[in-house]
Amino acid sequence: MSTVTKDQEKQRSDVILNYLRPRKAMPTVWCAGCGNGIVMTAIIRTIDNLGLSKDNVVMVSGIGCSSRMPIYLDFNALHTTHGRALAFATGVKFARPDLKVIVVTGDGDALAIGGNHFIHACRRNIDITTILINNNIYGMTGGQGSPTTPAHAFSTTTPYGNAEKQFDPCGLAKAAGASFVGRGTVYHTPQLEKLITQAIEHRGFSLVEVISNCHTYYGRLNKQGDAVAMINDFKERGVPLAKAQKMTPEELQGKYVMGLLHQDDRTEFCDVYDTMMKQMKGGE
Amino acid sequence: MTNSDTPGQTKERPGPQSKYDYKNGPPPLNINMKWCKACNICIALCPKDVFEPNRDGKPIIARAENCTQCTICWVHCPDLAITSNYK
Amino acid sequence: MAQKERVLVMGNQACVLGAIYAGMRFYAGYPITPSTEVAEGCARELPKIGGRFIQMEDEIGSIAAVIGASVSGFKAMTATSGPGYSLMVENIGYAYMTEAPIVIINVQRGGPSTGLPTKVSQADTMQAQWGPHGDYTAIAVAPSTIYETVTETVRAFNLAERFRTPVTILLDEVLGHSRQVVTLPELGELEVINRVKPTCTPEDFEAFAMTENFVSPMPAYGDGYRYVCTGLTHDTHGFTTNRPDEIAPKLYKLRHKIIDYRDEIVKLREEHMDDAEIAFISYGTVARAALQATDIVRKAGVKVGAVQLFTIWPFPDEQIRQLCGKCRKVIVAELNMGQVINEVRRVLPPDVEVHGLQRYDGEILTPMQLVEKLEEVI
Numbered sequence: 001m002s003t004v005t006k007d008q009e010k011q012r013s014d015v016i017l018n019y020l021r022p023r024k025a026m027p028t029v030w031c032a033g034c035g036n037g038i039v040m041t042a043i044i045r046t047i048d049n050l051g052l053s054k055d056n057v058v059m060v061s062g063i064g065c066s067s068r069m070p071i072y073l074d075f076n077a078l079h080t081t082h083g084r085a086l087a088f089a090t091g092v093k094f095a096r097p098d099l100k101v102i103v104v105t106g107d108g109d110a111l112a113i114g115g116n117h118f119i120h121a122c123r124r125n126i127d128i129t130t131i132l133i134n135n136n137i138y139g140m141t142g143g144q145g146s147p148t149t150p151a152h153a154f155s156t157t158t159p160y161g162n163a164e165k166q167f168d169p170c171g172l173a174k175a176a177g178a179s180f181v182g183r184g185t186v187y188h189t190p191q192l193e194k195l196i197t198q199a200i201e202h203r204g205f206s207l208v209e210v211i212s213n214c215h216t217y218y219g220r221l222n223k224q225g226d227a228v229a230m231i232n233d234f235k236e237r238g239v240p241l242a243k244a245q246k247m248t249p250e251e252l253q254g255k256y257v258m259g260l261l262h263q264d265d266r267t268e269f270c271d272v273y274d275t276m277m278k279q280m281k282g283g284e
Numbered sequence: 285m286t287n288s289d290t291p292g293q294t295k296e297r298p299g300p301q302s303k304y305d306y307k308n309g310p311p312p313l314n315i316n317m318k319w320c321k322a323c324n325i326c327i328a329l330c331p332k333d334v335f336e337p338n339r340d341g342k343p344i345i346a347r348a349e350n351c352t353q354c355t356i357c358w359v360h361c362p363d364l365a366i367t368s369n370y371k
Numbered sequence: 372m373a374q375k376e377r378v379l380v381m382g383n384q385a386c387v388l389g390a391i392y393a394g395m396r397f398y399a400g401y402p403i404t405p406s407t408e409v410a411e412g413c414a415r416e417l418p419k420i421g422g423r424f425i426q427m428e429d430e431i432g433s434i435a436a437v438i439g440a441s442v443s444g445f446k447a448m449t450a451t452s453g454p455g456y457s458l459m460v461e462n463i464g465y466a467y468m469t470e471a472p473i474v475i476i477n478v479q480r481g482g483p484s485t486g487l488p489t490k491v492s493q494a495d496t497m498q499a500q501w502g503p504h505g506d507y508t509a510i511a512v513a514p515s516t517i518y519e520t521v522t523e524t525v526r527a528f529n530l531a532e533r534f535r536t537p538v539t540i541l542l543d544e545v546l547g548h549s550r551q552v553v554t555l556p557e558l559g560e561l562e563v564i565n566r567v568k569p570t571c572t573p574e575d576f577e578a579f580a581m582t583e584n585f586v587s588p589m590p591a592y593g594d595g596y597r598y599v600c601t602g603l604t605h606d607t608h609g610f611t612t613n614r615p616d617e618i619a620p621k622l623y624k625l626r627h628k629i630i631d632y633r634d635e636i637v638k639l640r641e642e643h644m645d646d647a648e649i650a651f652i653s654y655g656t657v658a659r660a661a662l663q664a665t666d667i668v669r670k671a672g673v674k675v676g677a678v679q680l681f682t683i684w685p686f687p688d689e690q691i692r693q694l695c696g697k698c699r700k701v702i703v704a705e706l707n708m709g710q711v712i713n714e715v716r717r718v719l720p721p722d723v724e725v726h727g728l729q730r731y732d733g734e735i736l737t738p739m740q741l742v743e744k745l746e747e748v749i
Contacts, residue, residue, distance in 0.1 A: 013358050013368040020364070021599070022574075023608060026319050027363050033323030037362020055595050060439075071599050071610070076592045078442065079601035080435065081465050087432035091439025091447070092592065094423055095397050099443070099592055117435075120428040189359045228328040231360070277418040 016044045019054075021074045029068055033227025035186035035212030036066050039133055042189055043102070044073065046196045057100045060089040062109035065140045065214075066133035069104045083113030086121040089128050097270040100200070103130040107148040108138045111167050115147075122176035122205050126269040129199045129206045132169055135214035143217030154221040169209045174262045179204035181262040185211040185234040188258060195260060204268045211238075211256050297333045300349035310369040312351035313358070317342055320365040326357035376555045382520045382546040383408035383450070386476055387416060388555060389524025390448055393563055395474070396422035397447035399436035401429055401455060404488040405544040406478040409450035430455040434462040434475070441471045442600055444591025446528055450476035453495050454485060456502065456539075463537050464503030465602045467625060470579065470587065472531035472566055474524075476540045478547040481733045490733030491544040493655055494707040499539040500684045506622050508629040510636055511539040511684040515658040517551035522561065523681060529564040530636060534629055535586050541683060543706070545656045545735055569596060578609040581620065585628030630685055637690060638681040643669060644694045647676025649749060652695070652715055653704045654680040657736050661704055664741035675745060683711065688718045695719055702744055704728040704736055724748070 020026065030036050047057065057075040061067035063082035070077035076099075080088045085103045093101040110118050110132050121128060137155055138144040145155035145162050148169065152161040170181045180202040184192035192210060199206035213219060213230035224230050234256065241259040244252060306312055312334070322341030331354065336346035343366075345351075358366040380388065386409050398413035400406075410426065417424045423440070427433040433449045440447040451459065456477050466473050479495045481487025499511035510530050514523035524540060531538040569576055569588035578598035580587045587607075590596040599609035606617045629636065640658075642665055644650065651661040658679040665677040678694055680687065695701050695715075701723060703712040712727045719725060728744040730736050 013355070013366075013371050016364055017367070021597075024610065027321060027365075030362065032321030032362075033325055034362055037364070038360055041359065041361070041364060054597060055593050058443075058592055071601065074597055076597050077599040077601070077609075078439070079599065079603070080438075081461055081602055084431060084435045084462065087427065087435035088439040090425070090427070090432070091397070091399060091436030092443045094399075094425055094436070095440035095445045095447070096443045096592060116428050117432055120432070186360075227323050228325055231325060232328075273423075280418060 012045060015048050016041050019044045019048065019074050021072055021077075024072055026072075028072060030065060031216045033213070033215060034065065035135065035210070035231070036069065036133060038186040038189065039066070039131065039192070039210050039212065040069050040072065042193045043131065043196060046193050046200065050197060050200060052100055056098070057102060058089075058092050059102050059104060060085045060092065061104045062106075062114060063140070064106040064109045064138070066104055066106040067109060083109055084117060085109065086114060086117040086128065086130065090121060090124070090126055093126055093128055094270060097127070101128045102200070103128055105130060105132050107132065107134040107136060107169070108146040111147040111169060111172070119172070119176040122173045122178035122207070124269040125177055125179050125204045125266050127203055127205070129196075130208070131196065132207060132209045133212045134169060134209050135212045135218060136166075137214045137218040139214045139217055143221060149218075153218075155218070156221070170207065170261050173207040177205075177266070178207050178262070179264045179266045180206035180260075182207070182260045183209045183211070183256065183258050185238050185256060185258060186213065187231050187234040188238055191258060198260060202263065203271075204266060297347070298350055304351070304353060304370055306348045306351070311345060312348050312353065312368065312370065313345060314367050314369065315343055315345075316365040319363045321363055323362065325360050325362070326366060329356050329360055331356065375557055377552055378555060379550055379552050380517060381408060381548055381550045382517055382542055383478065383548070384412050385517045385520035385553065386450065386524050386540070386542070387412035389521040390474070390528065391416060391420065392521070392556065392558070392561065393446065393525045393528035394565070395446045395448050395528060396420070397437070397440035397445040398422070398424045398449065399427050399433045399440070399447070400449045401427055401433050401451065403430075403452045403455045405480055405547045406450040406452050406455075406476065408547070409476060409478070430458040431462060434459040437473050438462060438466050438469075438471050441466075441473050442469070442592065446472070446532070448474040448476065450478065452478050452480045452488075453482045456495060456498060460498075460502035464505060464507070466537045467503060467507035468602050468604070469600050470535040470589070470625070471537070472535050472589075473537045474527050474531050474540065475537060476542060479541060479543040487733045489544065491656065491735055492706045492731065492733070493541070493543055493657070494710070494731070496541060496683060496705070496707065496710040499541055506626065508626045509539065509684045510534065510536060510629065510682070511541055512638075512681055513541040513654045513683055514546070514681070515655055515679065517546075517549070518553040519681075520546065521553060521555065525561050525563065526638070529562065532564045532566045533586070533635070534632070535566060535589055536629065541655060543656050568594070573597070577607045579605065579607050579621070579624070581607055581624060584632065585624045633685050633687075636682055636685060637687040639687055639690060640679040640681065641694055642677045644676040644678065646674055647698055648674040649700045649702070649745065650676045650678055650695050650698045651702050651704055651741060652678045652680070652691070652711070654683060654711065657704050657706060660736050660738045660741055663738035664745070667738060667742055668745055673745070673749070680711070686714045686718070691715060691718050692720075695723060698723055700724040700726060700748055702726045702728050702741070702748065704741055704744070706730050706736065
């Protein structure tokens with residue numbers, strides 16, 4: 001586990017500026033108050049604390065507001081097609097296991113069009129850290145329903161209420177075989193940073209679902225208020241795992257269970273493949 | 285859910301809190317007004333009421349002496365617009 | 372493959388041998404008849420030489436993983452058939468936009484849709500150029516014998532690396548599954564081209580620089596050049612743009628890096644064309660029948676010639692005009708309802724009669740069928 005020394009603490013607030021891509025104009029394209037920016041700074045601080053080399057980090061994303069993140073950061077940026085980030089990332093990681101591959105994706109990108117690649121990346125347990133920023137909506141395209149839009153909630157394609165049940169990305173990942181599954185929110189940032197650190201250090205497929213705010217669409221259509229109101233709402237609804245385990249299903253209705261939800265030590269995909277290939281060669 | 289401050293209500297403000305000597309040192313925080321989008325998160329989340337919104341809705345440091353360097357503002361700023369001179 | 376080996380292989384296996392010769396070390400694919408032997412061959416051979424093989428969950432994942440491996444520095448390929456190629460076209464378009472060198476093998480079968488998994492066609496020829504949406508210029512090659520499958524696969528990789536672009540190899544079910552004895556080329560016998568890598572400092576690096584030949588040097592991940600690779604239309608640094616004066620040059624670059632250097636890409640074979648009054652134009656498996664038909668008819672005294680296309684895209688406009696412009700008639704023989712014939716009509720002057728011999732019932736055209744067609748039109 002990484003600990004932050006007093007010297008590092010002194011650096012921390014402006015160290016994030018070292019990780020912005022030179023020549024890329026700021027401010028970001030995201031709406032004022034969008035949680036994507038909060039997740040971005042949490043990721044940067046984590047990578048800085050871990051001392052990862054910028055050249056060795058490949059940040060892969062799909063299409064959506066959260067997928068714009070790699071363009072702002074001074075790592076290798078692979079901004080791919082809608083839903084396919086994990087498939088591209090699998091190619092990168094499997095070809096070059098020496099690289100640190102981080103996927104940044106959203107609820108629509110990963111779970112709708114990307115659902116198939118999502119479950120197979122979990123099943124393979126390939127060493128990719130996936131940050132799934134879940135704002136319960138398709139923000140980039142103007143507020144359509146996503147697989148995590150709650151039942152009865154409003155969106156531009158569910159104007160009378162959503163008739164579908166929402167996915168639980170963490171449950172899905174665990175069932176599909178991911179060896180590290182956690183959830184955070186854009187309010188509980190110290191815990192989020194710790195979780196992302198553990199996720200990156202974990203050797204295997206790691207999913208960190210981050211509950212985030214799209215006040216521009218989801219918030220407005222469902223009368224959830226502005227960015228501040230939604231983020232304060234995450235504060236109320238976030239429940240740490242230890243506390244959640246003592247609550248009834250009724251009490252947990254509408255709550256976000258946060259923290260490290262699952263971790264196991266199943267062997268990572270590239271390691272399994274390499275071991276097999278060594279044995280194959282040795283046996284000839 | 286209500287939006288931030290309700291006009292007409294007097295806020296109970298905490299008094300000077302900080303162990304940092306801002307009078308003889310740099311200000312507690314720097315705010316990049318070019319990057320700030322006036323989202324109001326820092327102003328609303330600050331537990332010690334350090335900020336006031338200016339005419340554009342962007343934060344100015346109104347009560348520096350209250351700042352305890354808790355870090356809540358700059359870890360929640362989505363636009364990397366706040367840095368601390370002490371952390 | 373150190374000495375001159377003679378092997379009995381099917382076309383699909385010849386593809387694997389050619390690819391490995393060219394330096395391919397990453398394969399991601401999905402099984403589909405009649406291409407599956409390419410995947411199986413790579414699954415067996417790549418681990419022996421330090422390569423990587425993965426079967427992905429679908430064709431879309433396969434092409435994505437291939438592109439991921441390519442930008443990471445590998446020569447990478449996948450193989451599929453019509454339905455799989457249709458699934459892949461969005462990401463092939465991504466590879467066009469991001470100028471990623473990749474090779475896609477299409478072992479064509481009857482279509483449309485599920486069609487005829489175990490029977491032959493050449494009906495994906497147009498798709499090899501027009502599959503993805505948007506503006507780009509494709510390269511597609513078509514061997515006709517098992518030996519040519521080895522050499523055209525090497526050439527496909529060389530073209531992909533030289534032009535930083537996807538290259539489609541058009542095989543078909545007959546070529547993929549039939550066997551011949553071939554003598555494999557020795558190492559060093561065929562040229563192998565690798566992508567140009569940047570030599571400037573990272574600060575001076577422009578990911579999609581407008582060079583003299585429009586092809587930008589391409590680093591591998593970890594080399595120190597941390598660029599943005601995106602499918603959004605971008606400027607020379609890779610940053611997304613909405614500016615007309617950056618959009619048009621990017622698209623111009625994608626086309627002209629290929630079309631201005633067409634002479635390096637075009638390849639065809641001509642038999643008896645110097646005095647031919649009537650000519651067969653064909654490619655792939657049909658070319659073998661055409662060459663045989665030409666022999667038969669020449670022996671009977673008719674001034675017939677044959678043109679075989681090895682490069683289908685970009686279409687060899689000038690060469691076809693030059694070779695066939697003085698013919699009275701040409702017969703374009705294809706296993707589809709007429710695809711290359713449209714290109715031939717486009718480039719030849721109106722006084723040359725263009726006839727089509729089209730078979731689309733899942734069977735190959737025989738030499739006698741070509742002879743009969745010639746007797747009919749002459």
